[in-house]
Structures are given as structure tokens and as C-alpha cells.
Amino acid sequence: MALKAELVAIGDELVSGQALDTNSQWLARSLAALGVETRFHSSIGDDMDENLGALRHAFGRAELVVTTGGLGPTQDDLTREALARVAGVELVEDPASLAAIAGFFERRNRAMTERNRVQALFPAGSEPIANRVGTAPGIWMRLGRATCICLPGVPYEMKVMFEEQVAPRVRSLMAARGDTRFILERKLNLFGRGEADVEASALDLTARGREPMVGITASDATISFRVRSSSATETEAASALEGTLATIRARFADILFSEGDDELQHAVLAELARSGKTLAVAESCTGGLIADRVASLAGASEHFLGGVVSYSNASKSALLGVPAELIARVGAVSPEVAEAMAVGARGRFGSDLAVSVTGIAGPSGGTPEKPVGLVYLGLATAEGVRSRKLELGPEQPRRVIQSRSAKHALNWVRRELLGLE
Amino acid sequence: MALKAELVAIGDELVSGQALDTNSQWLARSLAALGVETRFHSSIGDDMDENLGALRHAFGRAELVVTTGGLGPTQDDLTREALARVAGVELVEDPASLAAIAGFFERRNRAMTERNRVQALFPAGSEPIANRVGTAPGIWMRLGRATCICLPGVPYEMKVMFEEQVAPRVRSLMAARGDTRFILERKLNLFGRGEADVEASALDLTARGREPMVGITASDATISFRVRSSSATETEAASALEGTLATIRARFADILFSEGDDELQHAVLAELARSGKTLAVAESCTGGLIADRVASLAGASEHFLGGVVSYSNASKSALLGVPAELIARVGAVSPEVAEAMAVGARGRFGSDLAVSVTGIAGPSGGTPEKPVGLVYLGLATAEGVRSRKLELGPEQPRRVIQSRSAKHALNWVRRELLGLE
Numbered sequence: 007m008a009l010k011a012e013l014v015a016i017g018d019e020l021v022s023g024q025a026l027d028t029n030s031q032w033l034a035r036s037l038a039a040l041g042v043e044t045r046f047h048s049s050i051g052d053d054m055d056e057n058l059g060a061l062r063h064a065f066g067r068a069e070l071v072v073t074t075g076g077l078g079p080t081q082d083d084l085t086r087e088a089l090a091r092v093a094g095v096e097l098v099e100d101p102a103s104l105a106a107i108a109g110f111f112e113r114r115n116r117a118m119t120e121r122n123r124v125q126a127l128f129p130a131g132s133e134p135i136a137n138r139v140g141t142a143p144g145i146w147m148r149l150g151r152a153t154c155i156c157l158p159g160v161p162y163e164m165k166v167m168f169e170e171q172v173a174p175r176v177r178s179l180m181a182a183r184g185d186t187r188f189i190l191e192r193k194l195n196l197f198g199r200g201e202a203d204v205e206a207s208a209l210d211l212t213a214r215g216r217e218p219m220v221g222i223t224a225s226d227a228t229i230s231f232r233v234r235s236s237s238a239t240e241t242e243a244a245s246a247l248e249g250t251l252a253t254i255r256a257r258f259a260d261i262l263f264s265e266g267d268d269e270l271q272h273a274v275l276a277e278l279a280r281s282g283k284t285l286a287v288a289e290s291c292t293g294g295l296i297a298d299r300v301a302s303l304a305g306a307s308e309h310f311l312g313g314v315v316s317y318s319n320a321s322k323s324a325l326l327g328v329p330a331e332l333i334a335r336v337g338a339v340s341p342e343v344a345e346a347m348a349v350g351a352r353g354r355f356g357s358d359l360a361v362s363v364t365g366i367a368g369p370s371g372g373t374p375e376k377p378v379g380l381v382y383l384g385l386a387t388a389e390g391v392r393s394r395k396l397e398l399g400p401e402q403p404r405r406v407i408q409s410r411s412a413k414h415a416l417n418w419v420r421r422e423l424l425g426l427e
Numbered sequence: 428m429a430l431k432a433e434l435v436a437i438g439d440e441l442v443s444g445q446a447l448d449t450n451s452q453w454l455a456r457s458l459a460a461l462g463v464e465t466r467f468h469s470s471i472g473d474d475m476d477e478n479l480g481a482l483r484h485a486f487g488r489a490e491l492v493v494t495t496g497g498l499g500p501t502q503d504d505l506t507r508e509a510l511a512r513v514a515g516v517e518l519v520e521d522p523a524s525l526a527a528i529a530g531f532f533e534r535r536n537r538a539m540t541e542r543n544r545v546q547a548l549f550p551a552g553s554e555p556i557a558n559r560v561g562t563a564p565g566i567w568m569r570l571g572r573a574t575c576i577c578l579p580g581v582p583y584e585m586k587v588m589f590e591e592q593v594a595p596r597v598r599s600l601m602a603a604r605g606d607t608r609f610i611l612e613r614k615l616n617l618f619g620r621g622e623a624d625v626e627a628s629a630l631d632l633t634a635r636g637r638e639p640m641v642g643i644t645a646s647d648a649t650i651s652f653r654v655r656s657s658s659a660t661e662t663e664a665a666s667a668l669e670g671t672l673a674t675i676r677a678r679f680a681d682i683l684f685s686e687g688d689d690e691l692q693h694a695v696l697a698e699l700a701r702s703g704k705t706l707a708v709a710e711s712c713t714g715g716l717i718a719d720r721v722a723s724l725a726g727a728s729e730h731f732l733g734g735v736v737s738y739s740n741a742s743k744s745a746l747l748g749v750p751a752e753l754i755a756r757v758g759a760v761s762p763e764v765a766e767a768m769a770v771g772a773r774g775r776f777g778s779d780l781a782v783s784v785t786g787i788a789g790p791s792g793g794t795p796e797k798p799v800g801l802v803y804l805g806l807a808t809a810e811g812v813r814s815r816k817l818e819l820g821p822e823q824p825r826r827v828i829q830s831r832s833a834k835h836a837l838n839w840v841r842r843e844l845l846g847l848e
Contacts, residue, residue, distance in 0.1 A: 015468075017644075018642050018653075019642065019644055019653065020468070021455060021465050021466055021467065021468060022455055022456075022459060022464075022465060022612075022655075023451070023452045023453065023454070023455025023456035023457075023459065023465065024456070024612075024614070024653060025452075025644070026447075026449065026452045027452075027468075028447065030444070030470075031444045031446075031447045031448075032444065033444070034442060034443055034444025035443075035444035035445070038443060038444065043443075044442050044443060044444065045442055045471070045472060045474075045477065046442065046469065046470065046471055046477070046481075047436075047441070047442060047448075047468070047469065047470035048467065048468065048469050048470075049451075049467065049468035049469075050466070050467055051466060052642070053466075056466065056467070059488070060467075063484065067480070078622070078645075079622070079623045079626065080622070080623075080626045080633065080643055081630070081633055081634065081635060082633065082642060082643070113821075113822075114818065115818065116621060116624075118623075119623045119624060119626075119627050120627075121623050121626060121627060122623050138822065139822055139823065139824075141623075160645075162824070162827065221445055223445075223446075232445065286742075287736075289715075289718075292719075292722070293718055293719055293721070293722020293723065293727070293731075294710075294715035294716065294717070294718025294719035294722055294734060294736065295715065295719045295722075295723075296715070297710075297714055297715025297718070297719075297736040297738075298713075298714055298715035298716045298718075298719045300714070301712075301713070301714020301715055301716075301736065301738060301829075302714065302716075302825070302826055302829065304789070304790050304791070304825055305791075306714065306738070307738055307739070307792075310714075310738055311738055311739040311741075311742055312735070312736040312737050312738035312739055312742040312746070313715060313735075313736040313738075314733070314734075314735055314736070314746065315708075315715065315718040315722070315733040315734040315735070315736070316733050317718075317722065317727070317728055317731055317732055317733035317734075318728070318732040318733055318776070320732075320776075320777065321707075321732055321733040321775070321776050324775055324776070324777075325733075325735065325746060325775055325776075354742070354745055354746055355739070355741075355742050355745070355746075356741065356745075368725070369725050370725070370726075371728075404723070404725055405723060408722075408723065
């Protein structure tokens with residue numbers, strides 16, 4: 007029997023709907039990867055009675071209770087005290103945690119307020135979990151047959167704490183109770199075909215009851231297969247997983263771009279590194295989105311030289327050398343201008359490749375001839391320059407058109423680097 | 428007392444984390460607009476015992492229970508039967524619902540399967556809620572003092588059903604119980620001070636039991652006050668809300684940048700529009716993030732001329748005119764280069780203002796003298812150029828350093844346009 011978990015997300019902003027709880031989904035998946043089966047999620051507000059009620063209910067139906075939120079320094083933050091009350095113990099100050107919090111402020115040359123001191127309080131008998139990237143330590147506590155883990159609500163802090171400190175301890179907990187079910191999960195990501203189209207080619211894989219289990223999801227035009235293999239031994243689970251992955255890789259080779267959490271920009275950067283080439287970008291309607299996606303990656307500076315966001319027509323000429331006469335004649339949203347932008351960026355940055363985007367992201371600016379969603383990409387290489395037309399609208403919102411344009415541009419660069427174009 | 432609600436989201440894909448429950452957030456906000464206060468969210472899997480337990484628990488603590496999911500035609504769909512069991516009644520077929528389901532298939536020239544017939548079963552004593560856009564009807568049922576509403580899990584079907592049929596009935600329910608409570612909510616957003624620091628200046632506002640209620644949350648260094656006013660009349664609620672908003676506006680005037688969901692880039696674009704000025708950017712370590720945030724907004728092209736992502740040193744010289752000699756002498760991450768980048772961008776784009784960023788986003792590239800997180804901003808205007816130093820590291824991840832840098836840069840532009848600098 008897998009260990010059963012309940013996730014309790016705490017915060018008025020969550021129950022009122024002012025914020026969306028994404029921590030619980032992440033935790034459920036991360037726990038599943040450890041072989042822990044999440045059976046319940048609960049969200050409650052910053053209210054002591056509700057905290058007490060929810061914790062008691064959770065301990066009654068789950069062996070592992072993981073809370074997120076309510077560990078901050080403010081009066082709203084009740085998790086520490088609620089857990090102490092449920093356990094029937096006092097809160098005591100932990101000197102090491104207090105020193106860590108003080109150090110966090112010192113390194114930033116900021117004064118620690120008196121209120122931050124409450125973050126060093128813990129229910130007697132619990133163990134602090136250090137927070138390497140924020141001020142709120144977590145809590146690990148046994149309560150009878152159940153284990154309670156309290157994590158910060160800030161997603162980044164929660165994730166770092168879980169991965170670095172909680173996951174290894176959960177693994178030990180599972181081993182101690184003789185739980186040796188191995189669950190392996192892998193995600194494969196595809197771009198360039200519609201979800202229904204991909205699904206129709208994968209009905210044998212996604213059939214209910216199939217082992218390993220295959221799920222298909224779509225997010226912003228990226229299609230992902232999630233393969234989940236579960237077995238009594240790691241070898242068995244891995245072997246079954248590998249068989250299914252091989253099937254998917256072979257069947258969708260033309261559009262598969264990454265495995266795991268890697269996005270198109272990761273694939274582009276990896277191919278730039280492999281080929282030793284450099285990239286520059288020239289963006290109009292995407293307004294810096296392609297550059298941002300590439301530059302968000304560590305190590306980007308080795309292969310990404312930069313870009314021009316030529317939002318105004320004048321800047322297309324001044325910074326990229328696109329002839330003003332050309333823009334006047336064919337319009338800024340045209341294959342000719344896309345090509346001139348790419349050539350200009352390649353020349354100015356001295357890069358091996360340059361990709362450009364010019365289009366109408368909307369909501370205004372569309373005409374019957376050039377509707378919202380009309381986008382041209384340009385790609386300049388040592389061999390010359392080409393352009394490509396995208397029709398992404400007209401009913402899509404601005405942000406979707408920008409994001410899809412960026413993905414198509416990155417995918418074109420990726421395929422060019424792989425010699426697939 | 429506002430009507431208290433619990434939302435119960437049903438589905439294995441939700442508790443396992445394979446899908447994210449966005450229905451509950453939408454429902455909580457929609458119910459709040461009707462004066463219903465959501466206090467609890469729960470997610471459970473497709474398991475009868477868990478369904479029964481969750482429903483009984485919900486009826487014990489909430490007067491309005493709204494479920495989503497579990498109304499489909501498959502064996503996994505247990506909501507109908509679970510509700511009947513909790514109510515202690517039989518399931519009975521509703522001829523009108525059966526006819527509606529058959530009609531749904533007929534209109535699509537598809538055969539109705541025998542399994543779809545179960546979607547016309549309802550707990551005795553409940554009322555069907557017609558589904559105009561799908562096959563699963565909803566359920567409305569009184570159970571003692573509580574009311575249970577079962578909605579489909581498909582977000583679009585759920586929303587149409589709620590807005591067209593459920594919201595009017597909830598309004599009648601509120602009126603029948605003499606509940607004419609008006610709830611108004613507002614969010615105010617601040618940037619430039621730490622959460623604990625802001626909280627320490629707002630203890631009178633965030634004290635528990637205060638009316639209107641004030642909550643404080645932090646997200647990526649933006650601090651938000653959420654003010655919630657609840658009163659018997661709309662005038663009273665509005666007046667109390669306005670009083671608290673005025674207090675916050677006066678006390679935090681120096682760091683308040685927006686109300687509602689507007690981010691710093693919205694405030695910048697609004698100030699550019701008000702002043703009739705134009706902006707350009709020069710980004711190194713933020714790699715296009717500032718440009719992307721501004722360009723993500725509809726209407727940005729009126730006031731945002733563009734930017735240069737000068738990731739490589741050569742491009743700082745070639746595209747922004749930063750002397751190579753200066754970079755060699757003081758380094759790319761320096762106040763001098765930040766200022767030269769801003770002046771260069773202002774000149775090339777012909778904008779009224781230009782803001783620049785150069786820094787070390789990490790994870791590598793830091794030195795003892797110039798650690799990860801050291802960032803310089805430059806701001807060029809008609810009056811001249813200035814620079815500013817930020818210390819955002821060293822243990823923060825690359826993406827946080829990039830985002831904070833972008834926020835500081837946008838906030839500087841905002842304050843400059845307002846004459847606060």
C-alpha cells in the first residue's frame with residue numbers, strides 16, 4: 007500500500023479565489039515520483055479554528071500531511087501555532103533558525119524586524135527544516151502514526167525546500183516502512199501539430215488501463231506525453247518505461263523537441279552549444295519575448311549575442327538597417343521586412359543565425375488584408391535569408407499570439423540547427 | 428453573516444496532480460461577487476468512500492456545497508450516487524434530462540451510448556440543472572439547512588451553467604434567507620520595501636477582527652494589501668472600504684503603484700500615456716524581460732519605441748555606442764556602462780526616457796568584487812543620466828534576479844515620470 011498523503015494549502019487569498027494554488031499540483035506530482043499517493047487536497051483560510059479543524063481532519067485520513075503557507079512573519083500566519091495546538095505542545099524558539107533568519111537579512115544589508123522572530127518558533131518535539139532561499143523555515147513533525155511537513159507558501163521556496171530536504175527524508179520514511187514500489191515518470195514534449203491530431207495517432211498509447219500509463223496534455227500549443235511506469239522493482243519499472251518512450255520517440259520524431267521540463271528555448275540553446283553557433287534576434291510584435299526566453303537560461307550568454315526590439319518603424323531602420331522605403335512600400339508586417347530584420351540583426355550582432363518576427367498581435371491594428379494574428383518570421387544564416395508566414399488569429403488574445411510566434415521562431419531555429427529545414 | 432461555502436473538486440487527475448484545478452478559483456471569485464464567502468476547497472479522487480466522507484464533512488461545516496466533476500458517463504463518475512447515498516435517497520431517471528442528452532447527440536449526428544443514460548439519473552428530491560453546452564446535467568439539492576450544487580468538471584460547461592442558471596438561484600437563496608450582505612474587495616499593490624517592513628507599519632490595519640478586513644501578501648517582491656469590506660448595504664460597504672483605502676493610500680503613498688491586477692508595467696504605460704512621453708530600454712542581464720513586460724500590454728506601441736538586448740559586450744558598443752575602452756576599463760557591470768547604455772538607447776531610439784540594466788544574474792559569472800545579484804540600472808532623460816546599484820543576490824536564482832531587476836527598472840521609470848525621483 008502506498009503512503010497516503012493530504013495536502014493542505016493555507017491562505018485567505020486561496021480560498022477566496024484571489025490567488026490560484028499551484029503548489030498542491032506540484033507537490034502531488036513530486037510526491038507521486040517518490041511513490042506517495044496524494045488522496046486529498048484542502049484549502050483553508052487564515053483562521054485558527056479552520057486550521058485546527060483541517061489539520062485534525064487530515065491526520066484522521068492521511069499518513070502524510072503536507073501544508074503550504076502560513077509560515078510568514080505576519081499575524082495572518084497561523085500554521086506554527088495551529089500545529090502546536092493540534093499536537094498539544096508549546097511553541098519554543100530555535101536558536102539556529104533565528105540565527106539563519108538574522109543572517110538572511112544581514113546578507114542583504116537589511117534590518118530584521120521583531121516580527122521575523124516568530125519565524126524561529128517551532129512546536130516542541132518538531133524539527134526545523136532550513137530555508138536556504140527565504141526567511142520562513144519549514145517544520146517536520148511526527149504525530150502518532152502520521153507525519154506532518156509544513157512548507158512555505160512561496161512556490162520557489164517551497165520547491166527548493168522540498169527537493170533539497172524533504173524528498174530525501176520522505177524516501178527514508180518510505181524505506182523504513184518497507185514501501186518499495188517504484189514509480190518512474192517521464193514527459194516528452196512535441197511542437198508543430200495540433201493536440202487532436204497527435205491524440206488520433208496515439209490512441210493505442212493513451213488507452214485506459216495500459217501499462218505504462220500514457221497521458222496527453224496540451225499547453226500553449228506544446229503537446230506533452232506523460233508516461234508513468236509503476237513496478238515492484240526499479241529495473242522492471244525502467245524497462246517498461248523505456249519501451250513506451252522508444253515507441254513515442256519513433257512515432258513522433260519529426261515534432262519531438264525535448265524530454266522533461268525543457269522548453270523550446272532549452273532545445274535551441276542545446277543545439278547552439280552542440281554546433282558552436284551563435285544567435286541574435288530581431289523582434290517586433292513579440293516585443294522581447296524570444297530574447298527573454300533564451301536569456302532566462304543559465305549559460306545563454308555563451309551563444310546568445312542579443313537582440314533588437316524594433317517596436318517602432320524608425321527603430322527598424324535605425325537599429326537594423328531596414329530601408330524606410332521598403333517599410334513604406336510593403337508595410338512593416340511583410341515577408342520582405344521580416345527578412346531585412348533578420349539580415350540586419352545577423353549583421354549588427356555578427357551572429358551565425360538571426361531570427362526575426364514582425365506581425366500584428368492585436369487587439370487593434372488588424373485590417374482585412376492583414377488581420378490580427380498575421381505574423382512573418384525571418385531566418386538569416388550564412389546561406390541566405392528566408393521568411394515564413396503564420397496565421398495565429400484573429401480571435402486569439404495578444405499574449406497567445408506573442409507566445410505562439412515566439413515558439414514558432416524558436417522551433418525554426420532548432421530545426422535549422424538540426425538540419426531538418 | 429455571509430453564506431459559507433465549500434467547493435469540492437472531484438477527480439483522480441486533480442488529486443494526483445496530473446491536472447490543475449482552476450474551477451475552484453473561478454467559483455470562489457464568482458460566489459464572492461454574489462456575497463457568498465468560500466471558506467474551504469477540497470479535492471478528492473474518484474473513490475466512493477472518499478466522496479461520501481468529503482460530502483459529509485462539507486455539509487458539516489458549510490451551508491453551500493458546490494461540487495465540480497464526477498458527472499460524466501463513465502464508471503469513474505460517482506457524484507450522483509454519492510450525493511444520493513449521503514441524502515439517503517434513491518437515484519431516479521429524469522425524462523426531460525434524458526431527452527436533452529439524446530438531443531445533444533442527435534444534433535451532432537452521433538449515437539448516444541447506453542452509458543450516457545446514467546447522466547439522466549438524479550437523487551430523489553433533487554432538481555436537474557440543464558446543460559446547454561454538454562451532456563452532463565447539474566444537480567441542485569437541499570439537504571437539511573444546506574444546499575448542494577453539483578456542476579460538471581469541464582470548465583467551459585461549468586462556467587456557462589453557473590452564470591446562466593446557478594447564479595440567479597443563489598441570489599434568490601440569499602434573498603430568501605434575508606441575506607443582503609454586500610461584499611466589496613480591492614487590492615492595492617506596493618513595491619520598494621520588504622513585506623515584514625510594510626507589515627510593521629500596518630499592524631493596526633491587519634489586526635484580526637478589524638473591519639474592513641485587511642490582508643497582506645507578497646509575490647516576487649510586490650506587496651499587496653487586500654481590503655475586504657462587508658456590510659448590510661452597498662453604500663455602507665463602499666464607504667467603509669473607501670476609508671481603509673484612503674488610509675493605505677496616504678500611509679504608503681511613496682511605494683503604492685497600482686490598484687487591482689495592474690503590474691508595474693501597467694503603471695509605467697499609464698504614466699507614459701498621461702505625460703505623452705516615450706520609452707526605450709537597453710537590457711543586458713534581464714535579456715528582454717523589461718521590453719517583453721511592456722510590450723505584453725495592448726497599446727504599448729504608442730509609447731514604447733523598443734529596446735536593445737545587448738547581451739554581448741560587442742553589441743553594447745555596436746548597437747548602443749558604449750565605448751569598448753570603457754567596458755575594458757570598468758567592466759560591463761558598472762555604473763558607467765549602465766549610464767552609457769541608457770544614453771545610447773535614448774539616442775538610437777529617439778525616446779524621451781531610456782532605462783538600462785547590466786548585472787550578474789548568475790548562477791555563474793560572480794566574483795568576490797562583483798557577486799551574483801549585483802545589478803546597475805541607468806536612467807537617461809532630457810536632463811541627463813543617473814545610475815543606481817541593486818544587490819539582489821547572491822543566493823537568489825537567475826530568474827528571480829532578472830525579475831527583480833526588471834521591477835526596479837520599471838519602478839524607477841514610473842517614479843521619474845511622476846516626479847518622485
